[in-house]
Amino acid sequence: MTEVSHMHLDGPRGKKPKKRLSPTNIMIYSTLFVVAAYYLLPLYVMVATSLKGMPEVRLGNIFSPPVDVTFDPWVKAWAEACTGINCEGLSRGFWNSVRITVPSVIASIAIASVNGYALANWRFKGADVFFTILIFGAFIPYQVMIYPMVILLRELGLYGSLWGLVLVHSVFGMPILTLLFRNYFTSLPEELFKAARVDGAGFWRIYLQIMLPMSLPIFVVAMILQVTGIWNDFLFGVIFTKPEFYPMTVQLNNIVNAVQGVKEYNVNMAATLLTGLVPLTIYFISGKLFVRGIAAGAVKG
Amino acid sequence: MSLANSGQGTARRPNKLLRNLPAKIASIPMVLTALVVFVGCTLWTIYHSFTGSRLLPAPEKWVGLDQYERLWGTRRWLVSIENLALYGAGSLIFSLVIGFTLAALLDRKIRGEAVFRTIFLYPFALSFIVTGLAWQWILNPDFGLQSVVQGWGWAGFEFNPLNDRNTVMYGVLIAGLWQGTGFIMIVLLAGLRGIDEDIWKATRIEGIPAWKTYIVVIIPMMRATFVTVLVLIASGIIKVYDLIVAQTSGGPGIASEVPAKYVIERMFQSQNLGQGFAASTMMLLSVLIVLIPWAYLEFGGKKKHD
């Protein structure tokens, strides 16, 4: 995974392009445009559908742009869509996701960064064994561990609470984050660490005064990775929480599947877009850092 | 772990147990996660897969291999395995082919590379739930692609993969590829950029066409990247769950069921924990089959890198 987290995407290395439009170039660009259309199509269809009224959805085709642009589906998806007799829309799920994501991200990064630092600079015998187990653990299907985790949380008295879910996210985020931080701290010049030791600085002082200030990029990467990963989680949200605390993804699936009378596709698409908005925003803002974060996190799956 | 010799970069202080104490404290979460969750929970599940646990775990009801016998005699499990194999093969092949093609095209010094990259990768930021629902809508036979094409005059046009049990997995595959190939492309693009420019110069002087250079020279040089990509794809495949839940709910019939869904439903819906544990143990086994050769290739020869 190391080569991925340090990959460089700038500067094309292929053959120098010819100045004029050669047949090769036409082929390359037309292929790229066709593929780009395939990738953009769903986003376009979702946006178009979400801005139409239901009569228009039923009559028109999904590719036609909305004639009568209406934001009602968005309002409804956010504030009025029902599951059962709760008609609060997705807003509740949104705030739940925020309340789950923020502490989970902070807790998991705090734990993993200190841990990665210990592994990189303060290695003790046996640490590698646990680290190896941890990394291999990242490949164990969650289904294997879910039920015993339910029991663990019950014994801790955390089952069904937000904190229980925060703990689950911290635990399952640990392998990749620890790996990320360990690799990063290992790559820092060792002289810095040694000099600080000579000055008599201890574990925590070195971490806080030397390592932390130098590690902003990796913290940003870890944050992107965790925010998108936790925001997009469905399985843990559905197993380890109760309806009151359902994250946005779970609530989205519920709203779309709780049919009353007619399916309101426009509201469904608005709800779907709303749920995707946070990770999409992070993606478009953070660009290259996002790629690094996700690349590092893909092991987690 | 307490009787430690010091590693590199570690202070050498004489007292043994307390030496390096802050590091040990900092590692407690890792140790607990590794031992309690990854090892403990996994062993717990494996043990209980040999029991007749129903709604509640019943360690005393030992039934031997009964759960596994029933598992492999259950049509839905067999269908799930077949689907996983199909989805797995499909996503492996198409992710690699499409991902590599796109990466190679983007590596041709084209204009607007950043824009294309952004477009190909954005679906990766979306959850499988969002992906599944979006494609469910596009593939909706009454309003989606099919009806649009029919509306253009091809009245006989049929493209309704999600409602046909023979094609539903391809419908899921289309959505899965849409979500994931962009990322594979990015990793492979990084691999391509890591190839020495001189290689290209040399082949150009030799007059070898570009496509042939890729196949004969470049791809073999990118072995490490491909192994990484393979592991990434494979570990994603086994976890397919949300996408199915959102897009097809396993239907039509049981035609798009997958093992992960079987496990969850046996455990929580059929109130048959033992059966769910047996199925999840089989999932673990299949992961090991992929993982062990990879670990051997990656770490087997040389010593583990630090």
Add this chain to the structure above:
Amino acid sequence: MIVVRLALEERGQSDISGAFSLHREDIDMRLLRSVLAGTTAFCAAGAVAAAELEVTHWWTSGGEAAAVTEFAKAFNEGTEHTWVDGAIAGGGSTARPIMVSRITGGDPMHATQFNHGRQAEELVEAGLMLDLTDLAEAEGWTDFIHPASLLDSCTLDGRIYCVPVNIHSWQWLWLSHKAYEDAGLDVPSNWGEFIDTAPQLIEAGKVPLAMGQQPWQTAGAFGVLATAIAGVDTWAKVTIDKDASVAAGPEYAKVFQAAAQARELSKDSNVQDWNLATAMVINGQAGGQIMGDWAQGEFAIAGKVAGEDYTCLPGLGVHELISTAGDAFYFPKQDDPEIEAAQLELASTMLSKTAQVAFNLKKGSLPVRGDVDLAAANDCMKKGLAILAEGNIIPSGDQSFSADTATQLEDLMVEFWNDLSMSAEEVQEIYADIIADAD
């Protein structure tokens, strides 16, 4: 329960008087309370003993939501406690796992729906549910709950652990008058006629049989066909005695043939959810649907009138009988005596005459009390009540099969229903295998 009792006594009469006196109170009194609803609700917030009870259920379709609101209203207005709604969408098969894992996970809700029968069996055995026996004896549940088998399903070792709230029967064929009028046909009066007229319906561009493709729907429809075609005795041998040889035998072969026929007639119904299938019947796209009496709620919401816009045939018009499936509420044990008192009040409220009538009228199901007046009931409900009064009842699949067996059968049925290449013989063989292993 002794513990509960003591706790209640310690808390003094004021708190629990509500729980024990509801059934004695006149309906007038309850009405008076309803009138005072607004004030009570406001006072409740400040009252010391007021509890918020989280109630989980999977009633999310239009008719269902309207019905459960009646319970919430009765509880909020009739007691000083508050109903906190915990609806879980996606049907019972989605909701039950969440409920079960919350109870076993040590985060129990205060009351939860299950289908009465064996779904919560192990939870009761594990001692996770509140014992309601004392309340039941004080209120005389055995005197008014009809049929008695409903209470039996709630009973384990002589103790009562749940409150049946309605009787739902699966055995109904819902027919769209509009569809048959459009095709120029008379509305059929039994399954045989329905089959005979199907080709003409297809010609008129209708789907003869609407069928949602969630597993429980196909499995339920099969059960209905089995009772109607093989007869109750044969059905009982398979479902209750779990006799695999009967399931593999010639009587059942006819059922599977009929199921294959029904599958053929429903192959153009392109919907997942049961209420969307019902909607096809409501708007005349489909001729009919085999569905439980909860479908009635959807007809009611759409403003359709039984006998004018749609016809309902109990037992598919072949054997007029109904199964006593239904919903029951369980009350997971809590450590808090105040909460327990409120739970008992809720149990009592759900069985009160007014709540039973209001709830069941909206839900389209039959009340569990034999002593309420359902003058407002529509034609279909009256048919059901008459069958119930005659005692033509059978236990439901939920009461006979464990969740494990039930889901195996559901998996099989939904596969059969969606795979036209799967023959009736093939599915019968697998079905018999599952019955042989059933518990």
